[in-house]
Amino acid sequence: MHGIEEVLGFWFHEDTRRFWFQAPPAFDQTIRKRFAELFARAATGDLTSWEASAQGCLALCILLDQMPRSMFRGDRQAFGADDKALAIAERAIARGFDRELPPDQKQFLYTPFMRSEELSNQLRAFALFEAAGLREGSKQVEQRMAIIRRFGRFPHRNVALGRPGTAEEIEFLAQAGETNGRTSSPGPARGRSTAPKLGAEPPPPTADDLSAASAELGQGARPRV
Numbered sequence: 001m002h003g004i005e006e007v008l009g010f011w012f013h014e015d016t017r018r019f020w021f022q023a024p025p026a027f028d029q030t031i032r033k034r035f036a037e038l039f040a041r042a043a044t045g046d047l048t049s050w051e052a053s054a055q056g057c058l059a060l061c062i063l064l065d066q067m068p069r070s071m072f073r074g075d076r077q078a079f080g081a082d083d084k085a086l087a088i089a090e091r092a093i094a095r096g097f098d099r100e101l102p103p104d105q106k107q108f109l110y111t112p113f114m115r116s117e118e119l120s121n122q123l124r125a126f127a128l129f130e131a132a133g134l135r136e137g138s139k140q141v142e143q144r145m146a147i148i149r150r151f152g153r154f155p156h157r158n159v160a161l162g163r164p165g166t167a168e169e170i171e172f173l174a175q176a177g178e179t180n181g182r183t184s185s186p187g188p189a190r191g192r193s194t195a196p197k198l199g200a201e202p203p204p205p206t207a208d209d210l211s212a213a214s215a216e217l218g219q220g221a222r223p224r225v
Contacts, residue, residue: 054097
């Protein structure tokens, strides 16, 4: 359980939430320092025991879906564990674990569906966010669905994945300007988590970890994709 507490305690700490959807380079470095080892274990299937609880499934989805986008930003590895996160989310929802989570946590169990380049998964994401009353999330899914319907994939991933872009995709990315065709993850749900505590309070992000990131917020901060 220690690893689950560490992941959720960090991710949902009030000093971390500001970086959920705008991640400056210093925060990326914090993620690499603190969670690279746990990510590797999760990616190789060494943490499947975590799937016995809603909190464990949530922690795995954060490790495999959210954190790689910081650890490997701009590289194909940023998307390398997406399928694993999606499979975990599917199993968790089938067991009703999402109903045990408050909205600010639940959104991260649903996010792997909206990462997918399969339209069926985007439709599932929309249905999940709508049913949970997470309107900001469903709005983001609508934007992403429009891109998938148009291109069959997310063009902004082409460079990282070594995929040649079509003329239409290149034009689309040029018109998108600074956002590079990206849409961020669903906006944070209001209020604090009401989920039960997982034992002892884990250490929050350290001042050294977050001070540099805070200073850089708005100066090169990059949205998650």
